[in-house]
Amino acid sequence: MGKLTGKVAIITGAAGGQGEAEARLFAAEGAKVVLTDIQKKGAAVAADIGPAAIFIEQDVSSQAQWQEVVTEALHRFGRLDVLVNNAAYYDPKPLMETDLAMFDRHLAVNVTGPMLGMKAVFEPMRAAGAGSIINISSISGTRKIPGQFAYATTKWALRGMTGTAAAEFGRAGIRVNAIMPGMIRTDMILKHDPEDNDRFEQMIPLGRAGQPREIAQIAAFLASDESSYIVGAEIIADAGLTL
Ligand SMILES: NC(=O)c1ccc[n+]([C@@H]2O[C@H](COP(=O)([O-])OP(=O)(O)OC[C@H]3O[C@@H](n4cnc5c(N)ncnc54)[C@H](O)[C@@H]3O)[C@@H](O)[C@H]2O)c1
Structure with missing residues (x-):
């Protein structure tokens, strides 16, 4: 029997x-998973996982789409235990190269998205008397890193949202926690400057970027009953980069 x-x-x-690594690991641990993304290729991931997974195309910044996702999850699988607010927009620029549209896009996806998500899952989780919400922040929300003004702003905000929601939702049995990944080898960083990535990687005490599965394992722990007394935590997983 898996932990989920x-x-x-x-x-x-x-x-x-x-997000894909989390979906695959959660399913392997026995969960039913609802994968969402603005990219339609999520459908192929869900199909590959099998009957334990479905894909719903979703822009997390749309309130109406959140209602559809929660309704469909309950309709297909009958209950709702876990939300991982993992989707994010990342366009690293210093403040003076950040225009209003770019700033607003970061806020919409990385702040409004998780806010709408937490609100949308509250009622079914409250009715069930339990739930686990996992917000994926970043070490960019723990340090002052120049060159990613809008993104860092949102990841700092998500920490505050996690703590405040944890305090508000605790009595309903809903645990809210955050993970702060360091440098993880995904499209998000691979599509940006390779020289920057090499420079960062050399600064990591473990000497390498993380693999998506290494964050998925923390998410699976927070999703499971093994973390039943962990509320409002901020788990840094950066191989010592910000020590
Ligand atoms: N990769 C890193 O080094 C790193 C470090 C710290 C934190 N993070 C965080 O980890 C999380 C996962 O990122 P990743 O590294 O897997 O990158 P990724 O780019 O592979 O995944 C992000 C996903 O979010 C989706 N997305 C973007 N806008 C969306 C929207 N409006 N609605 C729905 N989906 C949307 C993208 O299509 C993509 O599939 C993010 O919250 C990111 O900020 C990543």
Whole structure:
């Protein structure tokens, strides 16, 4: 029996990278998973996982689409135990190269998205008396890293949202926690400057970037009953980069 047997999880941004790794691991641990993404290729990931998974095309910044996702998850799998707010927009630029549209896009996906998600899953989780919400922040929300002004702003905000929601949702039996990944080998960083990536990688005490599965394992722990007394935690997983 897997550590997530009987649980149903929604994972946003699951068409690739960490979200895909989480969906695959959660399913392997016995969960039913609802993968969502703006990229349609998430459908192929869900199909590859099998009957334990479905894909729903979703822009996390749309309130109406959140209602559809929660309704469909309940309709298909009958319950809702876990939400992983994993989807994010990343266009690293310093403040003076950040225009309003770019700033607003980061806020819409990385802040409004998780806010709408937490609100949308509250009622079914409250009715069940339990739930686990996992917000994927970043070490960019723990340090002052120049060159990613809008993105860092949102990841700092998500930490505050995690703590506040944890305090508000605790009495309903809903645990809210955050993970702060360091440098993880996914499209998000691979499509940006390779020289920057090499420079960062050399600064990591373990000497390498992380694999998506290494974050998925933390998410699976937070999703499971093994973490039943962990509320409002911020788990840094960066191989010592920000020590
Ligand atoms: N890769 C890293 O080094 C790193 C480091 C720290 C934190 N993170 C965080 O980890 C999470 C996962 O990122 P990743 O590394 O797997 O990158 P990724 O680019 O592979 O995954 C992000 C996913 O979010 C989806 N997405 C973007 N906008 C969306 C929207 N409006 N609605 C729904 N889906 C949307 C993308 O299509 C993509 O599939 C993100 O929250 C990211 O900020 C990543």
